Amino acid sequence: MDNEKQQIEKCRQRIEEKVGWGPGTEWQNQDFEALSARIYKETKVSLSVSTLKRLWGKIRYEGTPNIGTLNALAQFVGYENWRAFTSNGFTPPSNGTATINGVATKERRKFIGSRVLKAVGIIVAVGIAAALLWWIQSRPKQLKYDNIVFSSQPVTNTVPNTVVFNYNARDSNADSVFIQQSWDPMRRFKVDKNLTEYTSTYYLPGYYSAKLVLDATIVAEHDVFIESNGWLATIDREPIPLYVGEDKILRDGILQLSDDFFVEQQIDLEKEKLWTSFFRVMKDEVVPDKAFQMDVALKNTFGKGALVCQKTQIVLLGNTGAILIPLSIKGCVGELFLQTDESHDGKTNDLSAFGVDFSDWVTVQCRVQNKKISIRVNDVLAFEGDYQNGIGRVVGTRIMFMGTGKVKDFSLKKI
Structure with a gap:
């Protein structure tokens, strides 16, 4: 059982390396949806979001994945099946001579091998004949349609x-x-x-x-x-989030969910490790991604127990992609993941400029112009780079707090 857990952990690591979205422990629901789509595209095997979440420990599950799921994961990282992955990844082929009772048996292996080869040849021939017959009988029909x-x-x-x-x-x-x-x-x-x-x-x-x-x-x-119809807060539970409208979250220009709200809803943020989000997605506020500027001030106001890192994300939603700006306390910046039109993992990139002190308001500015992107945190340049591919039109934003937080002075405009 322990060996199997190690093998699954190794496979998860290979998948995280392949997709380049940062550590799986920080993935959100949309990341697992994207992974499900990529696995389906490459393997034609459909793994549900809940199955993937169980594999990454997001959903408590005491059982073990079935072999079909494991085969699909192995194929996604370049192996024929799970057996090939575990043997190649964990048990290098032996170069020694097989023995029986300590005596070398090369001749025996040669004799057995010849018989096996003959049997395999017969099986292969029969298989080819059967496959050819099946192909002739079940060739896919050509799809025809009109007046769609x-x-x-x-x-x-x-x-x-x-x-x-x-x-x-x-x-x-x-x-x-x-x-x-x-x-x-x-x-x-x-x-x-x-x-x-x-x-x-x-x-x-x-x-x-x-x-x-x-x-x-x-x-x-x-x-x-x-659309979100103005500002909208969500408590990001599965499968259906809890919604809170603008009239209950906006006070004196500050967006926040009060402590009383969580008490009334009997929600223990630390125990459930929940994220809260503030959405603003409006048709009449869409801006082109070739030249725009986003400004916001925010605080993560939780930071207890398992949520001590106070991880926060500002997500600019495009119609073909997204910009994700991460923040956390300084000691957790190695776990951050920045997404512009390229990926920047905190494990292999210095994202220390995104480490902040949430005891006071933190200001963030994202500016795109002349195929360049710059991000400033507390008026200090935190990132600057090329912006060649873009994310399409910027249709809105999602500001996410591990735990909860406050938002003010948000603006998104064309420049």
């Missing part, structure tokens, strides 16, 4: 938000029709080919690319904009 319709309309301007999809796939030879909420294949739902409407619920504000899928082919897609 795919549109949608949210029913409100906040969350949760039901979106009504209108579609037409009748004039196709597809066996199955799906509507997918976003890039995440785990958000794909089968619909009736002969109907024209389907409703789907979105739980967080943001910018999504919905897709109409016939069999396994995306034939149409469009953007779905889920």
Whole structure:
């Protein structure tokens, strides 16, 4: 059992190295959604977000993963299957001579090997013949479709938000029709080919690319904009967050969730290790990412027990990506992860400038202009670099606190 745990831990490390999103202990739900999508894209095996969270210890689970899950993880990091991963990663092939009762048996191995080769040859030949017959009988049909319709309309301007999809796939030879909420294949739902409407619920504000899928082919897609209706706070529980509107969180220009609120809701932040978020996603506040500036002042006001690092993230949401600016107390900067249009892991990059003292307000400025990005913390330059690829239009922000915090003087504008 201990050996298996070590092997799974090694596989997790390989995956974290491959995706470059920083330590898995700091991943949020959207990171596991993205990982699920990447694993599906590369292996065609769909692992649920909850399965991945169990593997990374985000959800308590005493059992062990099934072999199908382990095979998919091994394939994602470049191995044929889990057995190949564990043997190559942990047990180097032996160069010694096999023995029976301490006596070398090269001749015996040669005799047995020849018989095995013959048996394998027969099995391979039969397998090839069977595969050829199966291929002839089950060659995939060519997908044909016409008169495709795919549109949608949210029913409100906040969350949760039901979106009504209108579609037409009748004039196709597809066996199955799906509507997918976003890039995440785990958000794909089968619909009736002969109907024209389907409703789907979105739980967080943001910018999504919905897709109409016939069999396994995306034939149409469009953007779905889920607004926050001003400032919105969420307690980031799974699977449905707890919402708090602007009228209850904005006092004298400061956004915050009071201690009384958590007492009333019987929420123990330290015990549950919860994050709280402040969203602002509004259609009339979208700015281009080629030249913009974001300013904000904030405090992380918790910092107890397991949340002592006071980790905080400012996420600028783009329609093709995101900028993630991390903060923490100075002693935890090695665990931070900065995302511009490239990744910067605190384990391999000096992010010490993002270590702060939250006993006073911390000011952060992010400025993009002339394909350059600069980030200032307390009026000191913390990061500067190229900004070549961009994140598309900046559609809003999400300010996240491990525990809880305060926000004031936020602005996002075109320059």
